[in-house]
Amino acid sequence: MALKVRADRWFGRLRSFRELSTVRQRRRLNTLLLGYGLLAPAVILLIVFEFYPLFSGFWISLTNWRLAKGDYIGFANYARALSDPGFWKALGITFTYSIISVPLQLGIALLLAYLLFQKIHAMSFFRMLYFMPYVTSTVASAAIWAYLFSPDIGPINRLLQSMGLEGLRWLSETRGIFQIMAARVGVDLPAALAGPSLALISLIIYTTWVFVGYDTVLFLSGLSNIPAELYDAAKVDGASGWKLFRHITFPLLSPTTFFVVLITIIGTFKAFNHIYIMTRGGPGDATTTASIYIFNQMVTYNRYGYSAALSFLTFMVILLLTILQNKIAGNRVVYD
Amino acid sequence: MIKTPRIRLGRLLIYLVLIIGALISVLPFVYMITSALKSYGAILTNQFWPWWPFGDEPLQWQNYAQAINDIGFDHTWGIPLFYRYLLNSLIVTGLTVAGTLLISIMAAYALALMDLPGKNAIFMLFLATLMIPGDLTLVPKVVMVFRLGWYNTYAALVVPWLVSVFGVFLLRQFFMQVPKDLYDAAQIDGAGHIRFMFSIVVPISRPAIITVALLNFIWSWDNFRWPLLVTRDANMRVLAVGMQQFMAGEGGTQVHLMMAFASMVVVPVLIFYFITQRYFTEGIARTGIKG
Known part of the structure; x- marks a missing residue:
């Protein structure tokens, strides 16, 4: 039916053209x-x-392409990927990276945006400062943070030491954060409970620093789309503070939140530059995310075919997550 | 109405949180700029302010000269490698931004203001590419660069980035607001589409065009993995790659030199950002598209 309408439109165009x-x-x-x-x-x-x-x-x-063109081998690369522990581990690290980054980044950004929205003096000045990390060249800011995190000469450890705490090995620490905390109180945790490595957490801290300002800007524009009359009406009804946020701001902001969650998940799965620059996936493979693993397969081992198969598989995972997110959150999003 | 102390306390708390956020955003930059002017000794002993009036160290401006010297020398052009990196970045970013702008303006104009059969289908094609993540096409693009014989050339660094769907999208939205009467009036004056585009549409869309230019500038300037993959020689590196290589070598331990290098890259961009920042945030807020 739609096709016929379309065809008619084209014929109509042709006819009116002939009549000119x-x-x-x-x-x-x-x-x-x-x-x-x-x-x-x-x-x-x-x-x-x-x-x-x-x-x-x-x-x-679908080929065993290495540096030069390879032969067709069907889905052998995919089959190999499914039984490649390195790839599974990389996916797991990516997943951890994502699942910690997203709430952390969005929580802080939402708080800052909400506070900035309370008719703050110098609002645009704050916004400008928050956005600075995003516009800064990744290599430069990663170099700065590599220094801040440095175990021996880094200012962060010096600060900890001046407060009487022990310094940490940050980007070069493979041990899990729970393991480190437990060790401080003299408990030896089994490997299964070690938690994400401190190296990964350090990368997450850096990522949060970079993207909070960006997310804040998005939330701010979402907040400014909520009609002010709604707040006025709710205030007349006696609502204030947390109630206003819970029953007006949060539901009406949900399309923005949904969108920001989506691009942040995709962003964490794509993350490459700062990880490569600060840790190269190390120490060991503590921060080897899927994107780093795929890159290494291509550049270090020249396995172009395998690397391409891995990127398709990772893409499927992202797609699946997106669909899942749609299913879970889709019904709760309020579109006005 | 009388302001109760409780509200004032709440205000104070809000400002406190916002200021802490601002400090965390800014402090790493402060460390970059100050460390670039310290001696290595002051870094090792972690003196935050080794200069007058708290210390007796002079500002170490020679860190910059030493960093440039230590990065190396480009014998093909007879200049220090740092300047070569800078020139490469300027050439690549300049060509990319200029090309992207021209191509996006042309396409957006045709999509927004011309009566073309099938233009909606073409626009859908543009939007569909937003679904294709860059990672997915990395391997085939590298293979393509090899096949075209573009490896280690400027063409490989520029041509694949000349089309910005983000740019086409944003400009199309903006151009669609141009009133149709304006075109009819221009036509009566004898102006065709091209004249109309460049003498009316482009000038009145300046804010959108500046936004597209700035965001593409930032993305192109920050591009790291691609130039790392498609260039080989030191003198074909862009700043981002050169900086990473320096960090992986000498700069990893010589923090004061590394920070001098980083601040030479960051400070000009930040100054540029302070002047133009309203276009950034508005562009992001309007489209929310990430590079």
């Missing part, structure tokens, strides 16, 4: 030519650098 005078026909043709000409560079670039690689990437994942 020759001069007008030529003018119309020139306009069409110009229009498609204006679109051509963008469309060609998209096809060559986005769509074509999608297909050729899938093709490469």
